[in-house]
Amino acid sequence: MNQTDDPLLAVVSAYAAACEGLAAATTGRTGRGPQGALLAVTGAPIAALNGIISPSLNPSAEEIMALAAEGSPWEFPWSIHVRGVPGPLVAEAAARHGLTHFEREPLMIRYSDQGLPTEPDVDGLRIRAVPVDELGLYARTVAGGFEAPPEIFQIFADSSLAKVDGFTFYLAELDGVPVGTGMTAVAGGLTGIFNVATLPGYRRRGYGRAVTVEMVRAGFAAGAGTAYLYSSKMGEPVYQSVGFRTEEYLTVITAPA
Structure with a gap:
């Protein structure tokens, strides 16, 4: 899928690259799948800061499973990040590793033409x-x-x-x-x-x-000039007041608390 078909791909890819930079600087534990999914382990005791991020609208469960094996042993809490609603194969792949809790985070963007x-x-x-x-x-x-x-x-x-x-x-x-x-x-x-x-x-x-x-x-x-962030539901009104608008959602899959 190219940028014309997926206008948010560049934004989500930038988010993944930022996570990659954080992991590369802290632990050096990063990797990429053939379709662009990212393994990034920062070493923080926070599931969202260790795991696998797929920038694709159609994430590959096989690619995610391969990266999960590459990240093993998972000595830190970890997660799988996918856009929108995970398909059954991705949900099944996550469940094999005990990741069954789904949290949606709004992707909010403020475009440069807003000034x-x-x-x-x-x-x-x-x-x-x-x-x-x-x-x-x-x-x-x-x-x-x-x-x-x-x-x-x-x-x-x-x-x-x-x-x-x-x-x-x-x-x-x-x-x-x-x-x-x-x-x-x-x-x-x-x-x-x-x-x-x-x-x-x-x-x-x-x-x-x-x-x-x-x-x-x-x-x-x-x-x-174009800015993006992933917000909590509580934070959405604050960012909306600055000109950010919700464009889609990221699902973060973690182990239950």
Whole structure:
């Protein structure tokens, strides 16, 4: 299938490439199937950050099974990511590995022809790119934003991530105190947006929206004015207010909690 038949293929492929870059920097455990499916193991104790991603609208169960065998033994929680509703063969392949929980995540896109969003204006909030020597602070703030133990997101403290082409990490601060985070992966004219999180005591003040707008503006400056992200259902209204629209869904298949 070519780009004309599948206009979102480039976006989903960019998402897969960002996951590949993260895994290559942290563990080096990556692989590709003949039809383009990706094996990416970051080593984080989060199923969504280890696994197999198929950018195709028609994923191959055989390719997924082969990559699952390549990733074995799976010493970390892992997952299978496919677009839309998984077919019975993919669901069966996942179930053979105990992956039977299905979670849908909206793919939201803001196209470059919508123009540059207005610069965020939130009193006292400073949003800045994080240098390599502050990635530990960044990782701790991400964990706090997602209300998770610090070790869950420790991979984002890995200094090798600063060397990944196109990756930028952001902190939002009030009077020098971190209150939120974001991350971009810029490649091929696209800005991938990740890790948008706000610390619990600072929510409902527009900080997550401000970080998102700042990252979209940075993407424009880098020549990547079309931005994409995978959202939670709760986050959809925030991103819609910035101009993102849901285009399709990603199904993440994991083991039951």
